[in-house]
Amino acid sequence: MRTFSRSQALFERAKKVLPGGIPGHQDPRLLVRGQSPCFIDRAEGCRFWDVDGHEYIDYMCAYGPMILGYSHPRVEEAAQRQRQKGDCFNLPSPLWVELAEYLVNLIPSADWALFGKNGSDAVNCAVLIARAYTGKNKIIKAEGTYHGIGPWCTPNPTGTTEGERANVLTFPFNDIRTLVRLVEENRSDVAGVIITPFKHEFAHDQEMPSETFLNGLRQLCNADGPVLIMDDVRAGFRLHMGGSAEYFGLKPQLSCFSKAMGNGYPISACLGTRELMKAGKTIFFTGSFFTSAVPMAAALATLMEMNRPGVLDHLFQIGEMLKQGMLKQAESFGLKIKYTGPVTMPFMTFKDDHSFEKNKTFCARAYQEGVFFHPSHNWFLSAAHRKEDIEETLEATYQAFKAVKESFGS
Numbered sequence: 001m002r003t004f005s006r007s008q009a010l011f012e013r014a015k016k017v018l019p020g021g022i023p024g025h026q027d028p029r030l031l032v033r034g035q036s037p038c039f040i041d042r043a044e045g046c047r048f049w050d051v052d053g054h055e056y057i058d059y060m061c062a063y064g065p066m067i068l069g070y071s072h073p074r075v076e077e078a079a080q081r082q083r084q085k086g087d088c089f090n091l092p093s094p095l096w097v098e099l100a101e102y103l104v105n106l107i108p109s110a111d112w113a114l115f116g117k118n119g120s121d122a123v124n125c126a127v128l129i130a131r132a133y134t135g136k137n138k139i140i141k142a143e144g145t146y147h148g149i150g151p152w153c154t155p156n157p158t159g160t161t162e163g164e165r166a167n168v169l170t171f172p173f174n175d176i177r178t179l180v181r182l183v184e185e186n187r188s189d190v191a192g193v194i195i196t197p198f199k200h201e202f203a204h205d206q207e208m209p210s211e212t213f214l215n216g217l218r219q220l221c222n223a224d225g226p227v228l229i230m231d232d233v234r235a236g237f238r239l240h241m242g243g244s245a246e247y248f249g250l251k252p253q254l255s256c257f258s259k260a261m262g263n264g265y266p267i268s269a270c271l272g273t274r275e276l277m278k279a280g281k282t283i284f285f286t287g288s289f290f291t292s293a294v295p296m297a298a299a300l301a302t303l304m305e306m307n308r309p310g311v312l313d314h315l316f317q318i319g320e321m322l323k324q325g326m327l328k329q330a331e332s333f334g335l336k337i338k339y340t341g342p343v344t345m346p347f348m349t350f351k352d353d354h355s356f357e358k359n360k361t362f363c364a365r366a367y368q369e370g371v372f373f374h375p376s377h378n379w380f381l382s383a384a385h386r387k388e389d390i391e392e393t394l395e396a397t398y399q400a401f402k403a404v405k406e407s408f409g410s
Protein backbone atom coordinates (compact mmCIF):
# COMPACT_ATOMS: atom_id res chain seq x y z
CA MET A 1 0.00 0.00 0.00
CA ARG A 2 1.45 3.36 -1.07
CA THR A 3 1.53 6.09 1.58
CA PHE A 4 2.35 9.75 1.11
CA SER A 5 3.97 10.71 4.40
CA ARG A 6 6.86 12.73 2.93
CA SER A 7 4.46 14.61 0.63
CA GLN A 8 2.15 15.39 3.52
CA ALA A 9 4.94 16.51 5.85
CA LEU A 10 6.24 18.87 3.14
CA PHE A 11 2.75 20.22 2.55
CA GLU A 12 2.38 20.99 6.27
CA ARG A 13 5.69 22.91 6.11
CA ALA A 14 4.56 24.68 2.92
CA LYS A 15 1.38 25.95 4.59
CA LYS A 16 3.49 27.77 7.21
CA VAL A 17 5.55 29.77 4.72
CA LEU A 18 3.49 29.86 1.50
CA PRO A 19 -0.11 31.19 1.54
CA GLY A 20 -2.32 28.16 1.04
CA GLY A 21 0.73 25.87 0.72
CA ILE A 22 0.37 25.37 -3.02
CA PRO A 23 -2.07 27.73 -4.74
CA GLY A 24 -4.15 27.34 -7.87
CA HIS A 25 -4.51 24.24 -9.99
CA GLN A 26 -1.57 22.46 -8.33
CA ASP A 27 -3.20 22.52 -4.88
CA PRO A 28 -3.06 18.83 -3.88
CA ARG A 29 -6.44 19.21 -2.15
CA LEU A 30 -7.94 19.16 -5.65
CA LEU A 31 -6.66 15.59 -6.05
CA VAL A 32 -7.66 13.03 -3.40
CA ARG A 33 -7.00 14.30 0.12
CA GLY A 34 -4.41 12.20 1.95
CA GLN A 35 -4.34 9.61 -0.83
CA SER A 36 -2.34 11.46 -3.47
CA PRO A 37 1.15 12.96 -3.76
CA CYS A 38 1.74 16.68 -3.13
CA PHE A 39 5.32 16.99 -4.41
CA ILE A 40 7.33 15.49 -7.25
CA ASP A 41 10.98 14.57 -7.04
CA ARG A 42 11.82 13.88 -10.70
CA ALA A 43 10.33 12.96 -14.05
CA GLU A 44 11.38 11.38 -17.31
CA GLY A 45 9.50 10.49 -20.48
CA CYS A 46 5.87 9.83 -19.56
CA ARG A 47 6.66 8.99 -15.91
CA PHE A 48 7.36 10.82 -12.68
CA TRP A 49 8.44 9.90 -9.16
CA ASP A 50 6.91 11.58 -6.11
CA VAL A 51 8.89 12.51 -2.99
CA ASP A 52 7.83 9.23 -1.34
CA GLY A 53 9.55 7.36 -4.17
CA HIS A 54 6.40 6.14 -5.97
CA GLU A 55 6.52 5.90 -9.75
CA TYR A 56 3.56 6.95 -11.94
CA ILE A 57 2.64 6.91 -15.61
CA ASP A 58 1.57 10.51 -16.01
CA TYR A 59 -1.65 11.73 -17.64
CA MET A 60 -1.39 15.39 -16.63
CA CYS A 61 1.89 16.37 -18.36
CA ALA A 62 2.41 19.26 -15.90
CA TYR A 63 -1.11 20.45 -16.86
CA GLY A 64 -0.26 20.47 -20.55
CA PRO A 65 3.28 21.61 -21.27
CA MET A 66 5.04 18.22 -21.50
CA ILE A 67 3.79 17.28 -24.97
CA LEU A 68 6.99 15.39 -25.86
CA GLY A 69 7.44 13.99 -22.37
CA TYR A 70 9.79 15.05 -19.57
CA SER A 71 13.47 15.61 -20.42
CA HIS A 72 13.05 15.09 -24.13
CA PRO A 73 16.61 14.61 -25.47
CA ARG A 74 16.36 16.95 -28.49
CA VAL A 75 14.69 19.70 -26.49
CA GLU A 76 17.15 19.37 -23.62
CA GLU A 77 20.09 19.37 -26.02
CA ALA A 78 18.88 22.57 -27.70
CA ALA A 79 18.27 24.20 -24.30
CA GLN A 80 21.69 23.12 -23.02
CA ARG A 81 23.45 24.42 -26.15
CA GLN A 82 21.86 27.83 -25.59
CA ARG A 83 22.46 27.71 -21.82
CA GLN A 84 26.18 27.43 -22.48
CA LYS A 85 25.99 30.66 -24.49
CA GLY A 86 23.69 32.41 -22.01
CA ASP A 87 20.00 32.95 -21.35
CA CYS A 88 19.19 36.42 -20.05
CA PHE A 89 20.91 39.24 -21.97
CA ASN A 90 20.67 43.03 -22.46
CA LEU A 91 19.22 42.42 -25.90
CA PRO A 92 17.41 39.42 -27.42
CA SER A 93 19.31 36.55 -28.99
CA PRO A 94 18.79 35.69 -32.69
CA LEU A 95 16.27 33.08 -31.49
CA TRP A 96 13.82 35.93 -30.88
CA VAL A 97 13.59 36.34 -34.65
CA GLU A 98 14.03 32.68 -35.60
CA LEU A 99 11.20 31.52 -33.33
CA ALA A 100 8.86 34.26 -34.58
CA GLU A 101 9.65 33.28 -38.18
CA TYR A 102 9.06 29.61 -37.42
CA LEU A 103 5.69 30.31 -35.81
CA VAL A 104 4.55 32.62 -38.60
CA ASN A 105 5.31 29.82 -41.08
CA LEU A 106 3.62 27.21 -38.92
CA ILE A 107 0.40 29.02 -37.99
CA PRO A 108 -1.56 29.99 -41.12
CA SER A 109 -3.44 32.84 -39.43
CA ALA A 110 -0.28 34.50 -38.07
CA ASP A 111 1.94 37.19 -39.58
CA TRP A 112 3.80 38.22 -36.43
CA ALA A 113 4.48 37.15 -32.85
CA LEU A 114 4.96 38.72 -29.43
CA PHE A 115 6.51 36.57 -26.71
CA GLY A 116 5.82 36.29 -22.98
CA LYS A 117 6.32 33.65 -20.32
CA ASN A 118 2.92 32.32 -19.22
CA GLY A 119 -0.36 31.78 -21.01
CA SER A 120 -1.82 34.71 -19.08
CA ASP A 121 0.79 37.03 -20.63
CA ALA A 122 -0.23 36.04 -24.15
CA VAL A 123 -3.96 36.33 -23.43
CA ASN A 124 -3.63 39.71 -21.70
CA CYS A 125 -1.51 40.89 -24.63
CA ALA A 126 -4.23 39.81 -27.08
CA VAL A 127 -6.90 41.68 -25.13
CA LEU A 128 -4.79 44.87 -25.12
CA ILE A 129 -4.22 44.57 -28.87
CA ALA A 130 -7.91 43.95 -29.63
CA ARG A 131 -8.78 47.11 -27.70
CA ALA A 132 -5.97 49.13 -29.24
CA TYR A 133 -6.99 48.02 -32.75
CA THR A 134 -10.72 48.66 -32.43
CA GLY A 135 -10.65 51.58 -29.99
CA LYS A 136 -13.43 49.70 -28.14
CA ASN A 137 -13.57 48.25 -24.64
CA LYS A 138 -15.72 45.16 -24.25
CA ILE A 139 -14.43 41.61 -24.40
CA ILE A 140 -16.87 38.72 -24.74
CA LYS A 141 -15.87 35.33 -23.35
CA ALA A 142 -17.58 32.00 -22.74
CA GLU A 143 -18.97 31.46 -19.25
CA GLY A 144 -16.62 29.53 -16.97
CA THR A 145 -13.75 29.44 -19.45
CA TYR A 146 -10.35 29.96 -17.88
CA HIS A 147 -8.16 32.53 -19.58
CA GLY A 148 -5.57 32.98 -16.84
CA ILE A 149 -4.94 35.26 -13.89
CA GLY A 150 -5.51 38.68 -15.51
CA PRO A 151 -7.75 40.79 -13.20
CA TRP A 152 -10.28 41.05 -16.06
CA CYS A 153 -10.82 37.27 -16.16
CA THR A 154 -9.49 35.52 -13.06
CA PRO A 155 -12.10 33.05 -11.76
CA ASN A 156 -11.44 34.32 -8.23
CA PRO A 157 -12.12 38.07 -8.27
CA THR A 158 -10.74 38.66 -4.76
CA GLY A 159 -8.47 41.69 -4.94
CA THR A 160 -9.72 42.91 -8.31
CA THR A 161 -11.79 46.06 -8.78
CA GLU A 162 -15.22 46.22 -10.36
CA GLY A 163 -13.73 48.48 -13.02
CA GLU A 164 -11.22 45.85 -14.07
CA ARG A 165 -14.03 43.40 -14.80
CA ALA A 166 -16.63 45.89 -16.00
CA ASN A 167 -16.01 45.38 -19.70
CA VAL A 168 -16.34 41.61 -19.79
CA LEU A 169 -19.53 39.95 -21.07
CA THR A 170 -20.19 36.20 -21.09
CA PHE A 171 -22.20 33.70 -23.11
CA PRO A 172 -22.62 29.91 -22.74
CA PHE A 173 -20.06 28.06 -24.91
CA ASN A 174 -21.60 26.93 -28.22
CA ASP A 175 -24.58 29.31 -27.81
CA ILE A 176 -24.15 31.36 -30.96
CA ARG A 177 -27.52 33.12 -30.57
CA THR A 178 -26.55 34.65 -27.24
CA LEU A 179 -23.14 35.60 -28.59
CA VAL A 180 -24.67 37.32 -31.64
CA ARG A 181 -27.18 39.12 -29.42
CA LEU A 182 -24.39 40.36 -27.10
CA VAL A 183 -22.38 41.65 -30.06
CA GLU A 184 -25.43 43.39 -31.52
CA GLU A 185 -26.51 44.96 -28.25
CA ASN A 186 -22.98 46.26 -27.63
CA ARG A 187 -21.83 46.77 -31.21
CA SER A 188 -20.43 50.24 -30.62
CA ASP A 189 -18.15 48.97 -27.86
CA VAL A 190 -17.15 45.32 -28.49
CA ALA A 191 -13.40 44.99 -29.04
CA GLY A 192 -13.11 41.22 -29.18
CA VAL A 193 -14.52 37.76 -28.69
CA ILE A 194 -12.15 35.36 -26.96
CA ILE A 195 -12.75 31.62 -27.12
CA THR A 196 -10.95 28.39 -26.43
CA PRO A 197 -11.16 25.89 -29.31
CA PHE A 198 -13.44 23.65 -27.27
CA LYS A 199 -14.84 23.79 -23.78
CA HIS A 200 -12.34 22.39 -21.30
CA GLU A 201 -13.63 23.87 -18.09
CA PHE A 202 -12.52 22.56 -14.69
CA ALA A 203 -14.92 19.97 -13.20
CA HIS A 204 -17.01 19.67 -16.36
CA ASP A 205 -17.26 17.28 -19.26
CA GLN A 206 -15.46 18.71 -22.26
CA GLU A 207 -17.55 19.98 -25.16
CA MET A 208 -16.48 20.31 -28.78
CA PRO A 209 -17.68 23.33 -30.79
CA SER A 210 -20.78 22.68 -32.89
CA GLU A 211 -20.78 23.43 -36.63
CA THR A 212 -23.46 26.07 -36.01
CA PHE A 213 -21.24 27.76 -33.46
CA LEU A 214 -18.18 27.66 -35.74
CA ASN A 215 -20.19 29.01 -38.70
CA GLY A 216 -21.63 31.75 -36.54
CA LEU A 217 -18.16 32.75 -35.36
CA ARG A 218 -16.90 32.87 -38.94
CA GLN A 219 -19.70 35.28 -39.87
CA LEU A 220 -19.55 37.37 -36.71
CA CYS A 221 -15.83 38.00 -36.55
CA ASN A 222 -15.19 39.37 -40.03
CA ALA A 223 -13.39 42.53 -41.09
CA ASP A 224 -16.09 44.79 -39.58
CA GLY A 225 -16.82 42.69 -36.52
CA PRO A 226 -15.06 42.19 -33.22
CA VAL A 227 -11.55 40.75 -33.19
CA LEU A 228 -11.61 36.97 -32.81
CA ILE A 229 -9.05 35.83 -30.24
CA MET A 230 -8.28 32.10 -30.08
CA ASP A 231 -6.96 31.15 -26.65
CA ASP A 232 -5.03 28.03 -27.62
CA VAL A 233 -2.91 28.07 -24.46
CA ARG A 234 -4.16 24.69 -23.25
CA ALA A 235 -5.01 22.90 -26.48
CA GLY A 236 -2.36 24.36 -28.79
CA PHE A 237 -0.47 21.72 -30.84
CA ARG A 238 -2.63 18.92 -29.42
CA LEU A 239 -5.09 19.02 -32.33
CA HIS A 240 -3.14 20.47 -35.23
CA MET A 241 0.35 21.88 -35.72
CA GLY A 242 -1.22 24.92 -37.38
CA GLY A 243 -3.10 25.59 -34.14
CA SER A 244 -6.58 24.49 -33.09
CA ALA A 245 -8.20 27.25 -35.15
CA GLU A 246 -6.80 25.57 -38.25
CA TYR A 247 -8.25 22.25 -37.11
CA PHE A 248 -11.71 23.84 -36.85
CA GLY A 249 -11.37 26.04 -39.95
CA LEU A 250 -11.41 29.34 -38.05
CA LYS A 251 -9.33 32.39 -38.93
CA PRO A 252 -8.68 34.26 -35.69
CA GLN A 253 -6.99 37.66 -35.87
CA LEU A 254 -5.14 36.86 -32.65
CA SER A 255 -4.02 33.48 -31.24
CA CYS A 256 -2.44 32.68 -27.90
CA PHE A 257 -0.09 29.78 -27.27
CA SER A 258 1.98 28.62 -24.31
CA LYS A 259 2.05 25.27 -22.43
CA ALA A 260 3.00 22.68 -25.10
CA MET A 261 4.96 25.24 -27.09
CA GLY A 262 8.15 24.85 -25.02
CA ASN A 263 7.81 21.32 -23.60
CA GLY A 264 8.08 22.65 -20.07
CA TYR A 265 10.17 25.76 -20.64
CA PRO A 266 8.47 29.05 -19.75
CA ILE A 267 7.32 30.67 -22.96
CA SER A 268 4.13 31.99 -24.50
CA ALA A 269 3.21 33.80 -27.69
CA CYS A 270 0.50 36.09 -28.94
CA LEU A 271 0.30 35.78 -32.71
CA GLY A 272 -1.62 38.10 -35.00
CA THR A 273 -2.60 38.98 -38.51
CA ARG A 274 -0.97 41.71 -40.58
CA GLU A 275 -3.74 44.27 -40.04
CA LEU A 276 -3.23 44.10 -36.27
CA MET A 277 0.56 44.51 -36.42
CA LYS A 278 0.39 48.29 -35.94
CA ALA A 279 -1.78 47.83 -32.84
CA GLY A 280 0.74 45.24 -31.63
CA LYS A 281 3.39 47.95 -31.86
CA THR A 282 1.40 50.51 -29.89
CA ILE A 283 0.70 48.47 -26.74
CA PHE A 284 3.23 48.17 -23.92
CA PHE A 285 4.13 44.52 -23.51
CA THR A 286 7.44 43.61 -21.97
CA GLY A 287 9.03 41.72 -19.07
CA SER A 288 12.49 41.12 -17.62
CA PHE A 289 12.51 37.56 -18.93
CA PHE A 290 10.38 37.82 -22.08
CA THR A 291 13.45 37.55 -24.31
CA SER A 292 15.19 34.69 -22.40
CA ALA A 293 17.01 32.61 -24.97
CA VAL A 294 16.91 29.13 -23.39
CA PRO A 295 13.11 28.75 -23.50
CA MET A 296 13.18 30.01 -27.10
CA ALA A 297 15.72 27.34 -28.04
CA ALA A 298 13.54 24.76 -26.28
CA ALA A 299 10.41 26.03 -28.05
CA LEU A 300 12.03 25.85 -31.49
CA ALA A 301 13.22 22.30 -30.80
CA THR A 302 9.80 21.31 -29.44
CA LEU A 303 7.89 22.66 -32.42
CA MET A 304 10.31 21.08 -34.89
CA GLU A 305 10.05 17.72 -33.15
CA MET A 306 6.25 17.89 -32.96
CA ASN A 307 6.15 18.87 -36.62
CA ARG A 308 8.02 15.72 -37.69
CA PRO A 309 5.80 13.32 -39.63
CA GLY A 310 3.90 10.95 -37.40
CA VAL A 311 4.49 12.59 -34.00
CA LEU A 312 1.04 14.14 -33.58
CA ASP A 313 -0.51 11.08 -35.26
CA HIS A 314 1.13 8.93 -32.60
CA LEU A 315 -0.42 11.10 -29.89
CA PHE A 316 -3.85 10.55 -31.46
CA GLN A 317 -3.26 6.79 -31.79
CA ILE A 318 -2.26 6.20 -28.20
CA GLY A 319 -5.04 8.56 -27.08
CA GLU A 320 -7.55 6.46 -28.99
CA MET A 321 -6.09 3.29 -27.52
CA LEU A 322 -6.54 4.60 -23.98
CA LYS A 323 -10.06 5.80 -24.74
CA GLN A 324 -11.24 2.55 -26.29
CA GLY A 325 -9.62 0.50 -23.52
CA MET A 326 -11.27 2.52 -20.78
CA LEU A 327 -14.68 2.61 -22.46
CA LYS A 328 -14.59 -1.16 -22.78
CA GLN A 329 -13.56 -1.65 -19.16
CA ALA A 330 -16.25 0.70 -17.82
CA GLU A 331 -18.86 -1.14 -19.85
CA SER A 332 -17.66 -4.52 -18.59
CA PHE A 333 -18.28 -3.28 -15.03
CA GLY A 334 -21.64 -1.77 -15.97
CA LEU A 335 -20.32 1.70 -15.09
CA LYS A 336 -21.67 4.66 -17.06
CA ILE A 337 -18.90 7.09 -17.98
CA LYS A 338 -18.46 10.06 -20.27
CA TYR A 339 -15.11 10.23 -22.04
CA THR A 340 -14.99 13.69 -23.61
CA GLY A 341 -12.76 16.02 -25.60
CA PRO A 342 -9.98 15.21 -28.05
CA VAL A 343 -8.20 11.92 -27.28
CA THR A 344 -4.92 13.84 -26.95
CA MET A 345 -6.35 15.70 -23.92
CA PRO A 346 -9.41 13.80 -22.74
CA PHE A 347 -11.44 13.81 -19.57
CA MET A 348 -13.57 11.11 -17.99
CA THR A 349 -16.47 11.53 -15.62
CA PHE A 350 -18.92 9.08 -14.11
CA LYS A 351 -22.62 9.64 -14.74
CA ASP A 352 -24.42 11.39 -11.85
CA ASP A 353 -21.13 11.86 -9.99
CA HIS A 354 -21.68 15.56 -9.31
CA SER A 355 -19.32 15.74 -6.35
CA PHE A 356 -16.67 13.70 -8.21
CA GLU A 357 -16.61 11.08 -5.45
CA LYS A 358 -16.50 8.20 -7.93
CA ASN A 359 -13.74 9.92 -9.84
CA LYS A 360 -11.78 10.41 -6.62
CA THR A 361 -12.16 6.70 -5.78
CA PHE A 362 -11.04 5.89 -9.33
CA CYS A 363 -8.00 8.19 -9.11
CA ALA A 364 -7.00 7.10 -5.58
CA ARG A 365 -6.88 3.50 -6.77
CA ALA A 366 -5.00 4.50 -9.92
CA TYR A 367 -2.35 6.26 -7.77
CA GLN A 368 -1.93 3.01 -5.84
CA GLU A 369 -1.46 1.20 -9.14
CA GLY A 370 1.06 3.75 -10.42
CA VAL A 371 -1.01 5.85 -12.81
CA PHE A 372 -1.70 9.55 -12.36
CA PHE A 373 -5.01 11.10 -13.47
CA HIS A 374 -6.85 14.13 -12.09
CA PRO A 375 -10.36 13.64 -10.72
CA SER A 376 -11.73 16.98 -11.92
CA HIS A 377 -9.38 18.52 -14.50
CA ASN A 378 -8.95 17.34 -18.08
CA TRP A 379 -6.00 15.02 -18.70
CA PHE A 380 -3.09 15.25 -21.18
CA LEU A 381 -1.16 12.61 -23.10
CA SER A 382 2.36 13.03 -24.43
CA ALA A 383 4.26 11.70 -27.42
CA ALA A 384 6.45 9.84 -24.89
CA HIS A 385 3.55 7.51 -24.02
CA ARG A 386 4.08 4.25 -25.91
CA LYS A 387 1.70 1.40 -26.60
CA GLU A 388 3.24 -0.53 -23.69
CA ASP A 389 2.57 2.39 -21.32
CA ILE A 390 -1.08 2.41 -22.34
CA GLU A 391 -1.28 -1.37 -21.81
CA GLU A 392 0.22 -0.95 -18.35
CA THR A 393 -2.18 1.94 -17.69
CA LEU A 394 -5.16 -0.18 -18.67
CA GLU A 395 -4.19 -2.80 -16.09
CA ALA A 396 -4.33 -0.02 -13.50
CA THR A 397 -7.62 1.45 -14.77
CA TYR A 398 -9.16 -2.03 -14.61
CA GLN A 399 -8.43 -2.07 -10.86
CA ALA A 400 -9.62 1.52 -10.54
CA PHE A 401 -12.99 0.80 -12.22
CA LYS A 402 -13.29 -2.31 -10.03
CA ALA A 403 -12.78 -0.14 -6.94
CA VAL A 404 -15.56 2.21 -8.08
CA LYS A 405 -17.87 -0.71 -8.72
CA GLU A 406 -17.14 -2.17 -5.28
CA SER A 407 -17.68 1.18 -3.51
CA PHE A 408 -20.68 2.54 -5.42
CA GLY A 409 -22.27 -0.41 -7.19
CA SER A 410 -22.88 1.36 -10.51
Ligand SMILES: Cc1ncc(COP(=O)(O)O)c(C=O)c1O
Pocket residue numbers: 117118119120121123146147148149196231232233234258259
Ligand atom coordinates in the same frame (compact mmCIF):
# COMPACT_ATOMS: atom_id res chain seq x y z
C1 LIG B 1 -7.15 28.25 -21.93
C2 LIG B 1 -6.14 28.86 -21.01
N1 LIG B 1 -5.81 30.15 -21.15
C3 LIG B 1 -4.91 30.73 -20.37
C4 LIG B 1 -4.29 30.03 -19.36
C5 LIG B 1 -3.30 30.70 -18.48
O1 LIG B 1 -2.05 30.16 -18.67
P1 LIG B 1 -0.93 30.30 -17.55
O2 LIG B 1 -1.37 29.48 -16.39
O3 LIG B 1 0.31 29.76 -18.18
O4 LIG B 1 -0.82 31.75 -17.22
C6 LIG B 1 -4.61 28.68 -19.17
C7 LIG B 1 -3.97 27.90 -18.12
O5 LIG B 1 -4.36 26.80 -17.80
C8 LIG B 1 -5.56 28.07 -20.01
O6 LIG B 1 -5.89 26.80 -19.88
